[in-house]
Amino acid sequence: MADNLREFYHSLNREEADLAADxxxxxxxxxxxxxxxELDLDFEGVHLINTVGDAxxxxxxIMRIGVIRIIKLAMQAHQQFEAPTLTFQRDLRYSLSVLSLIRKVGTIEHGRRVAQSVTVKSGRIERLPDCFHIVxxxxxxxxxxHERELERYHVxxxxxxxxNDYEALIGSKIGDEVRALLTELVYPFRDHFIGYxxxxxxxxxxxxxxYNEIMLAKGFDTFHFSTIFGGITFSNYKLAAMFIVSIGMKHRAFVRALMDKRPTIRIEDILTVSVATDGFLEGLREFINEFGKRFGGHVPVTDKDVRIIFDVLSVNRRNLALxxxxxxxxxxLIQCSDxxxxxxxxxxxxDEVMLFLLNSLQHSFPKDYDRAQRTREGAMQRAVESTLRPLLPELEFRGNVKLRQSGKVLTDLDLVVIEPSTDRVVLIQLKHQDPYGADLATMQARTGRLNQQVSDWLRKVRxxxxxxxxxxxRATLRLPSSMTSPVVSLLALxxxxxxSLRLVVDGNDAVFSNWSQLVTAVERLQERGExxxxxxxxxxxxxxxxxxEEEHYLPEPPSDWTVGSLRFTIEQERD
Structure with missing residues (x-):
């Protein structure tokens, strides 16, 4: 199968090379x-639909993965475009051909994702005379x-x-005032576009x-606010992320206001905008310094700092690897020109901004990022204690306990939780993680590494x-003298x-959980009372x-994909 997989990748790359030339x-x-x-237009349509159907x-x-790849291919082909910025009305003569290109490039990217999953999911790829057949x-x-649904519930x-808290803080009439301001300040730009x-x-x-939205994003609390990347605090990067989210929200609100004010304006002509970099940087600096003052420990940013932040939060020709x-x-943000x-x-x-920010920080400042990752364990230890103590006030906590065997450190316990009244001890391994988003390869790599690390830890502790x-x-865990026969459980948190730990955590003495599940468990027990x-x-x-309670399965209906001279089919094995 390895030869077929290699040939499939080669065929995908060959087809992409032809499209890249175009x-x-x-x-x-x-x-x-x-x-x-076109990406924004489709996003706006999906964003307005509560239930998104399969089609x-x-x-x-396909639109998403195709457009991201086109951005990469276009920017790497030219050190700069001949037109520094472009503003134009949507013309189906051009849009249809670009949509066709997006579909082709997206199909190639989809093929790569499927190929990545073949070996992990115990699939196979066959080379037939007229196509590759993926089973x-x-x-x-x-x-x-189950983790995804629980997270959605909490969010x-x-x-x-x-x-509710925010509306109560700013007053019930603010909505009317905001709508009035939006209508007053927005105007048609050159008849067809938007200005405000x-x-x-x-x-x-x-x-x-x-601010409320970014606090709910995966990765918001990845590092302490004072952690330094490239000489700039993580807090200031997050403020920049809030700025991007806020101007996105504001722009969408202005779009709706202009369409109400001038019904002849077409939404497809005003969703995506490009702006002058100097003005954007000035607004970003003012935002970070003005709103940052509301947070303790804020460090004001200079023009040089803002440029670094901007480069981290945008794609440019130096970081296309992202x-x-x-x-x-x-x-x-996309730096289409200087x-x-x-x-x-x-x-x-x-979610998109925070995930891009974390990926870009790791790409731009790998040494700072590695150093910061090593400091997160203490924060998670304190978070566990502050979460459990209101529910179980008699608990005692020990951090960073080393287990030695024959004079050598066998493994360590990130946290030991002791309940003296019941002789219960829980040994915890903490795994503070970066989110992987929709990146299948990263998900496979990280869950595989997690499974191996937890499996090794369980084996060594046992x-x-x-x-x-x-x-x-008793001496190693520093147990109270009253605990003569401790009962020990292991928790991977x-x-x-x-x-993925369902595949490796076994035995009645071991449990695994993510943070949302821990918080939910605590809430359930608090609600129970007696x-x-x-x-x-x-x-x-x-x-x-x-x-x-029951397994859920991913549907994979038979599908047939063609791009250029390459055709591949996907189906599930029949029972």
Whole structure:
């Protein structure tokens, strides 16, 4: 199968090379800009639909991965475009050909994603006379579903709470005032496009909503606010991310206001905008320094700092590697020239911006990033203690305990939780993680590494306990003298994803959980009230939450894909 897989990748690359030549022929950057416009138009349509059907989901998926790849191919083909910025009305004569190109490039990217999953999901690829035939297992378990649904529930609850609190803070009449300002300040630019004036009240209003959204984004709390990357605090990078989200929200609101004010304006002509870089940087600096003063420990930024932040939060010809993987986040800013930047609305959502920010920080400042990753364990230890103590006030905590065997460190325990009244001890391995978004290859690499690390940890801890005497256990874990016969459980606790641990965590003594599941378990026990909960109750809740009651499977209907001379089909094995 390895030869077939290698040939399939080669065929995908060959077809892309032909398309890349067509993309490179566009020296103006028009093709890339049309593709971004079409991405935003499709995003706006999907964004307005509460339930996205299979057809719309597939179209958006192909659109997303196709446009991101086109941005990469277009920008790497030219050190600069002959037109520094472009503003034009949508013309179907051009849009249809670009949509066809997006479909072709997206099909190639989809092929790469499927190829990545073949070996991981125990599939196979066959070389037939007229196509590559990819066969996936008859049942594809969706390990992530229960974590995904629980996270959505928490985010929805917190979003509603934040929105209610924010509206209560700013007053019930603010909505009418905002709508009036939007209508007053927006105007048609050159008859067909959009322009609007600034207003501090609008900036404050949309910043508040953006702040709430960015707080709910995966990765918001990845590092302490004072952590330094390239000489700039993580807090200032997050403020810049809030700025991008807030101006995206504000722009969409102005779009709706202009269409109400001037019904002849077409939404497809005003969704995506490019702006002068100097003006954008000035606004970004003012925003960070003005709103940053509201947060403790804020460090004001200079023009030089803002340029670094801008380069981190945008895609440019020096960091195109950020777009290499199929499923990479949509860039929030695109430096189409030295003096103009495109602001795609599809890249201005909180999750996209935060994921792009983390990826870009790691790419731009790898040493700073590695150093920062090593400091996160302490923060997670404190978070566990502050989460559990209100529920179980008698708990005692020990951090960073080393297990030694024959004079050598066998492994360590990130956190030891002790409940003296029940003789219960929980040994915890903490895994603070970076989110992987829609990047399948990164997901596979990180879950594989997580599984191996947790499996090794369980084996070593069990080996140590099998050889250790009771007195050695009590001394190493620094147990209270009253605990003569401790009962020990093992917990692997992750920040974002733990679903893959179902494959390696076994035995009645071991449990796994991600952070949302831990918080949910605590909330359930708090709501229960009497009887007074114990550590055993907490572990029982985690067992229930970490493994769904029934398996859920990913549907993979038969599909047939063609791009150029390459054809590949996908189907599941028949039982």
């Amino acid at each position: 993309i490179a022929a566009d020296r103006l950057g028009l093709l890339m800009r049309i593709a971004i416009n 719309n989901h597939e179209r958006w998926y 996936l297992p008859s049942q594809l378990i969706d390990l992530e579903l 929805a609850q917190q979003r509603a709470m934040f929105a 004036e600034a207003d501090p009240a609008l900036d404050f209003y949309f910043f508040g909503h953006a 777009l290499d993987r199929p499923g990479a986040p949509i860039p929030p 003096d103009h930047v495109i602001r795609p609305l599809a890249g201005a959502t909180s 080996s140590w306990f099998a050889a250790a005497s009771t007195s050695e256990v 992750t920040r974002h994803y733990a679903h 009887p007074v909960p114990t550590v055993d109750d907490l572990l029982d809740e985690l067992r229930i939450l970490s493994v769904p």
